[in-house]
Amino acid sequence: MSAVNPPAADLSAVGSARQERLHGTLGVAGIVFMVVAASSPLTVVGGGVPVALAIGNGPGVPAAYLLVAVILLLFSVGYSLMSRHVTNTGAFYSYITRGISKPAGLGAAFVALVSYTTIQLAVYGLFGATLSGLLASWGVPNIPWWLCAVAALAVVAVLGYRNIDLSVKVLGVLMLCEVAIITIVCVAVLARGGADGVSLTSFTPSAFFSGSPGIGVMFAIASFMGFEATAIYSEEARDAKRTVPIATYVAVILIGVFYAFASWAMVIAYGSGKVVAAAQENTAGLTFATAQTYVGTWAEVTMNILMVTSLFAVLLAFHNAIARYLFSLGREHVVSERFGRSHTKYGSPHFGSLTQTVSALIIIAIFALAGLDPVAAVFAWMSGLATLGLIALMALTSAGVIVFFRRSRLDTRPWNTVIAPALGLAGLLFLLVLVVWNFTTLIGGSMGLAITFEAIIVVAFVLGYVLAARWKTSRPDTYAQLGSFTG
Known part of the structure; x- marks a missing residue:
């Protein structure tokens, strides 16, 4: 287990890690935009909610969103407090390193890179299929999904290379459009009383x-994918010690309440006794059919278009997250130092952004050559793997927060440093067990495939852990810098 702060003998090594940092002027709204964009409101309401209604707990789905929001709010208490003492674009990696140990932190960093890379690849598959289908419905000759994905990749590459403020403006506009059309449909459903009248049945046990x-x-x-972004962008915030905690709470509450509201409106639209059958009959088109029925054709068309922009927003958000993880690791000499240098003009992690662009292009090409279905295989498999990895990371972070404050005594309030993080940890472990138990369903694959994907997460963590443990004696300077940067 590592000390909370680097030992005095290693401060010279740590000093080199302080030479580079990212720059930006993000406020609470900007960071919240990044988080909500990563969670992709229209993708969730148009894709995730119908599936949950069809094979999950049907009319009880809105309550599931509220339960998860409560668990993440408990997690956020310690997470936000930690952000006041550790400002690092590595987020989960940095918190776990400072709380539990350097080997555990590097293991977590490897899991984070795997998780964020796979969720971005998942969305490239869904984006390609969605845009190709939309263009085909307009009479455009069939365009392969991978070509649509590469087109999006090119735009993401340009925006990701530049200053984060430009990405926030793009994501902010796209996210507001998504929220607006979903809200219009939900209000229309409630105003017309749905199929059987408005009721609160969805929120009963x-x-x-x-x-x-x-x-x-x-x-x-x-x-809630992308939740970590509140801390990932801490170095690019105007006042990280104030902005990050507020943005974290605002993002969790907004996402949880909005998705609970939207899924509740979907239940009302078809009736609590009929919504499961409706979702099973038309899973992919349930939300769009609801828009057409309760608002009109224009709403359905608008929603289809915004579905594409929603997915693009997710691609950009996760591209930025991966680039910042690579920046953090480069700055601490885990990977090439080139990753840890910010752009002289844009203050962005440009080398990590370029690397992420190239790696995504290569993997998209592999998927395309393998002839994998962009939705049933690429999206389902990769998003399932990412979900598993990120829940595990949040659970480790909760444990890290508890240990950090027990050791450092920087804050001794029981609720903030022990009780809330412990309750959050218990809730996250509960969610982790659910995901592992139902993992085959989540990825839509076989038990063998599920075990393979679960093993990838374990191997990534063990690889990072063992590597850091070896560096303690073979590369002591590098080992000392792990998780050491505090902006």
Whole structure:
């Protein structure tokens, strides 16, 4: 187990890690935009919610979103407090390193890179299929999904290379459009009384425990992907010690309440007793059919278009997250130092951004040459793997927060440093068990494939852990710098 702060003998090594940092002027709204964009409101409401209704706990799905939001709010208490003492674009990696140990932190960093890379690849598959299908419906000759994905990759590459403020402006506009069309449809459903009138049945225990509540909760937690971004952008915030905690709470509450509201409106639209059958009959088109029925054709068309821009927003958000993880690791000499140098003009992690662009292009090409289905294989498999990895990371972070404050005594308030993080840890472990138990369903594959993907997460963590443990004697300077940077 490592000390909370680097030992005095290693401060010279740590000093080199302080030479580079990212720059930006993000406020609370900007960071919240990045987080909500990463969670992709329209992708969740148009894709995730119908699946949860069909194979999860049906009318109880809205309550599942609220349950997950409560667990993440408990997690956020310690997470936000930690952000006041550790400002590092490595986020989970840095917190786990400073809290548990350097080997555990590097293991977590490897898991984070795997998770963020796979979720971005998942979305490239879904984006390509969605855009190709939309263009085909407009009479455009069939365009391969991978070509659409590469087109998006090119735009993401340009935006990701530049200053984060430009990405925030793009994501902010796209996210507001998504929220607007979803809100219009939901209000229309409630105003017209849905199929059987407006009721709060969805929030009763009987509704929550109907069907398969574990699967409902599993899809709910997957909707919070990108939650870590509040701390990832801490170095690019105007006042990180104030901005990050506020943005964290605001993002969790907004996401949880909005998705609970949207899924509740979907239940009202078809009736609590009929929504499961409706979702099973038309899973892919349920949300769009609801828009057409309760608002009109223009809403359905608009929603289809915004589905494409929603997925693009996710691609950009996760591209930025991966680039910043690589920057953090480069700055601490885990990978080439070139990754740890910010752009002289844009203050961005440009080398990590370029590397991520090239690696994504190569993997998209592999998927395309293998002839994998962009939705049933690429999206389902990769998003399932990412969900598993990120829940595990949050659980480790909760444990790291508890240990950090027990050792450092920088804050001794029981609720903030022990009780809330412990409750959050218990909730996250519960979610992790649900995901592992239902993992075959989540990825839509075989048990063998599920075990393979679960093994990838374990291997990534063990590889990072063992590597750091070896560096303690073979590369002491590098070992000393792990998780040491505090902006």
